[in-house]
Amino acid sequence: MTEKRIDTVRLQNLAMGFWQSASLMAAVEIGLFTAISKGAGNAAEIAKALNITERNADRLATVCRTMDLIDTAESGRYRNAADVERFLVEGEPGYAGPWILFTKPRWDKFGNLTEFLRQSEEAVLGQYEGLTVAAARKMHEATYSIGMGAARRFVRQVDLSNRNRVLDLGGGSGAYSITAAKAHPHIEAIVFDLPPVAVVAREYIAEHGVEKQVTAVGGDFTADTLPDGCDVAIMASNLPLYSREIIGKVIRRAYNVLKPGGEMHLIGETLRDDRSGPLGPALWGLAEAINGSTGLAHTDADCIGYFKAAGFESVTVHEFIPGTLSRIVGTKPEI
Numbered sequence: 001m002t003e004k005r006i007d008t009v010r011l012q013n014l015a016m017g018f019w020q021s022a023s024l025m026a027a028v029e030i031g032l033f034t035a036i037s038k039g040a041g042n043a044a045e046i047a048k049a050l051n052i053t054e055r056n057a058d059r060l061a062t063v064c065r066t067m068d069l070i071d072t073a074e075s076g077r078y079r080n081a082a083d084v085e086r087f088l089v090e091g092e093p094g095y096a097g098p099w100i101l102f103t104k105p106r107w108d109k110f111g112n113l114t115e116f117l118r119q120s121e122e123a124v125l126g127q128y129e130g131l132t133v134a135a136a137r138k139m140h141e142a143t144y145s146i147g148m149g150a151a152r153r154f155v156r157q158v159d160l161s162n163r164n165r166v167l168d169l170g171g172g173s174g175a176y177s178i179t180a181a182k183a184h185p186h187i188e189a190i191v192f193d194l195p196p197v198a199v200v201a202r203e204y205i206a207e208h209g210v211e212k213q214v215t216a217v218g219g220d221f222t223a224d225t226l227p228d229g230c231d232v233a234i235m236a237s238n239l240p241l242y243s244r245e246i247i248g249k250v251i252r253r254a255y256n257v258l259k260p261g262g263e264m265h266l267i268g269e270t271l272r273d274d275r276s277g278p279l280g281p282a283l284w285g286l287a288e289a290i291n292g293s294t295g296l297a298h299t300d301a302d303c304i305g306y307f308k309a310a311g312f313e314s315v316t317v318h319e320f321i322p323g324t325l326s327r328i329v330g331t332k333p334e335i
Ligand SMILES: C[S@@+](CC[C@H](N)C(=O)[O-])C[C@H]1O[C@@H](n2cnc3c(N)ncnc32)[C@H](O)[C@@H]1O
Pocket: 125, 128, 143, 144, 147, 169, 170, 171, 172, 173, 174, 175, 176, 192, 193, 194, 197, 219, 220, 221, 222, 235, 236, 237, 238, 241
C-alpha cells in the first residue's frame, strides 16, 4: 500500500486564495464578462473592448479560464460559464456585480487580520456604528442585487396567503417585504432597520411602487420597541453579526411582539452542528473580528435553541440556498 505523500500544494493554494478573489473582482470591475458576453472572444478583442493591453487581457482571461469562470467553445473563442453569464454581465436583470464587490472594502483590513484578532474591544452594532445614509445606500445596492433573488425564493417556498402583516427585521433594501407585497396584494410589511437604512429602504419601496403596503421604520432591533400586530417575522442575513446571547434576545423580542399563531423565519449563514463547514458562515463570523462586533458563526442547533428558548414551537431547519443559507422557522403557539 502506498502512503499518500504529504506536500505543500494545498497550503500554497490557500495562501494564494486572495489572488483569486482579486482576479474575480478585477474582472467584474473592468467588465471582462460583459465584454465576453458581447462577443469579445480572444485576448485582442478583450483588450480592445476594455481598453487595456493585450498582454493584460491575456493574463486576466487566462486566470479566469483556470478558475472555470470562462471556457473556450469548440471554436477556441472565450465564452462565459453559465453562472457568470447569468449574474456577472452588466445591464442584465440578474446582474450581481455589486454583491461580488461587497466584501472589497474589507480588503486591507483582512490583510491585518492578525492585529484585529489581538483586539478585545467590542461594540454591539459593530460595522453599523455611525452608519451614514450614503454608506447604507452603497451597501444596499449590493444586498439588493442578491436579495431580490433570495426574496423570490422565500416567497415561493413559504405560503403567505393566509398571513397579513410581516415584520422584516434588518430588512435592508426591503427586498423580502417588497417581494412579499407584490406576490400578495393583501399583505402589509414593515422593514425595521437602523435609521439610515430605513431611509434607503423607502427609496426601494418607492421605486417598486408598493408604498401603500410596505413601510420602513428606523430602529435598533436589539434595543428599540418593535412594531407589534405582525403574524410573520423575517430576519434575513444578519445572523453572524451578533453573539449567541444577542441573537437569542432578538428572537425573544420578535416572539414577544408576534401575534399568537404567528411564524418567524430566520434566514442565515449557519454552520453544520459539528462545525466542519460550510466555509462561508465561518468566514462571515471571522469578519466580525474586523468589524469589532460580538458576532460569530452560529450552527443550526444554536438557532433551534434560540427559537425554543423564546417559546417557539414546531421549530425546523430548511436548506434555503444550498451551501450558503438555512431557513429556521418556528410558530408562536395560539393562546
Ligand atoms: C446583510 S443586510 C440584509 C438585508 C436584508 N435582510 C436582505 O436579506 O436583503 C443586514 C441588515 O441588518 C441590519 N441590521 C443589523 N443590525 C441591526 C440592528 N441592530 N437593528 C436593525 N437592523 C439591523 C443592517 O442595517 C442591514 O440592513
